[in-house]
Amino acid sequence: MSTKKNGDQNKSLKRYNQYFIYGLFLILIFSFFFNPFTEKNEISWLKFEQEMLSQTEVEKIVVINRETAEIYIKKDLLSEDKYKDVTNEVGPHFIMEIGSVESFENKLEKVQDSFLPEDKVGVLYEDRFEWTSIISWLFPIFLILVFWLFIMRRMKSSGGIGGAMSNFGKTTAKPVDIDIESKVTFEDVAGLKEAKVEIMELVDFLKNPEEYTNLGAKIPKGILLTGPPGTGKTLLARAVAGEAQVPFFSMSGSEFVEMFVGVGASRVRDLFKQAKEKAPSIIFIDEIDAVGRSRDKAKSFQSNDERENTLNQLLSELDGFGTNTGVIVLAATNRVDILDKALLRAGRFDRHIYLELPTKIEREEIFNVHLKRIKKDDTIDVDLLASLTPGFSGADIANICNEAALLAARKKKEVVSQIDFTEARDRVVGGLERSSKIISPNEKMIVAHHEAGHAVASWYLENVDSLVKVSIIPRGQSLGAAWYLPEERNIITKAQFTDQICAMLGGRAAEEIIFNEISSGALDDLEKVTKQAYSMVAFYGLDINIGPISYYDSSGQYQSMMGKPYSEEMGKEIDKQVHKLIITQYKRAKEILSQHEVELKKLASLLLDKEVADINDLEKILGMRKAERLLKPDDN
Incomplete structure (x- = not known):
């Protein structure tokens, strides 16, 4: 590795020295022939006539190539003060552009009409071959050519026009140098046990193909990695590059698509x-959906001929090489439906x-991977961190760890503690805390009772996640928040759906009970409630009147249709049942809060005083949760 790096440095140094020598050579040439500081002693006709010719101080005049006149002063006069700047005693002492020969001769003759014959100056004509005149024409052309070649070479090396013309149809993927660029192995990929087993089988085939081919097995030609964003698809592919120790060509799907016809294919x-x-x-x-989008007629208005040609070529290549050739194609996308x-x-x-998305156990493994590089103290509870992050992807967990380290550094701490991770999680979920946001006392009272309504309603419902903290500190776009400790669920029952809707409507219900007035602060709650109610009725088939019917479209075909997948009458019935469900749960939330209005006001008062109420404060005011009382065995 170091030998290669030293070789690259020597090559770049050699190239630098070569360019330096070329530049120095050009400067020397330019300075020799076109030095602006070289003394030419050029004079005008007026000065020549008044100060030299009329004073009979000129010895002779030589016209060179019918363009330039070289003027020689009499040698005995060079010692005078007016000629002290003349350094060349041999001559020519002065140079003058004459224009045309006829005009120069006429002017010279008029001046010398009154001269004595011995004082008249003769004119000699001479033709000379001068290198400087030729170089003065060729040198600018040479500089332009050198500059053009230099620019074209640079553009070719950087993939610009010069490189594009010669390598336009070449792939931009280059083999990854395993020893230098790929440091990721399967040990760095936490969780994903089943996926790693599948991928490791490919790596083992590339290392020991005879074990499979001897039994007549054929290794898969291609493996497609799908899943939500941030679950580790690209990371798993990089781990394959680090483990296989074979040439690894990495390329994004968008790099195949160009505006020029035929380039992608x-x-x-x-x-x-x-x-x-x-x-x-x-x-x-990576992101193969950029080039592998469906060619269905329903989506023809979104089609692109060049992209389809590229897809056709990709399909042909995937069929083109035979089995067990040793070439395996990995692809990743989070939009497999298209x-x-x-x-x-x-x-x-x-x-x-x-x-x-990782489970709680897998989230613990992911936290342990990212915590290796963080200086932490003994207060870190990885099990609690995994419990507080349900639905988080591996990328989200990495972001939380990084945010916790940044928060600790901002506080000038030497190690990262549990409180930093809690704040980082709150920041990722709810947004940046805005303690400086100015809220009027009246609005703050409404927010306090709104959040207290969420807390009290969820506290006395059996199927709602455990409440951890309530805050009225503005965070992100919200003015307050209630934090829960979600349970790991694979399915959700109808009772759990209805209890969640009831708890989300607790904030609006509390405003109506306490102030006999409602506000726009429940917009986010109402949006979530409406979506969840429609999911219950139209997707999950949980409504009695609609029945076990689902209009959920996992293939995404309905998205390209202008209408709904059900009739107008069914749409009216769905709207009716959704409205009935939401109104029923809103009345239920009002009944719960009316029964516990005293606790509601106490909690709101505490929030107005402290702005944050943790689990201990909640238990002092509300007692033990109903769900916990049901789970706790009777002491008697």
């Missing part, structure tokens, strides 16, 4: 050609690996 051909020449090898295409069906079939991408 040409780059696909060149990519697979290079991979076959260096087999065994791996091709990784990919072309021909691209997804077996024989092209034989395996589809779905990377889900």
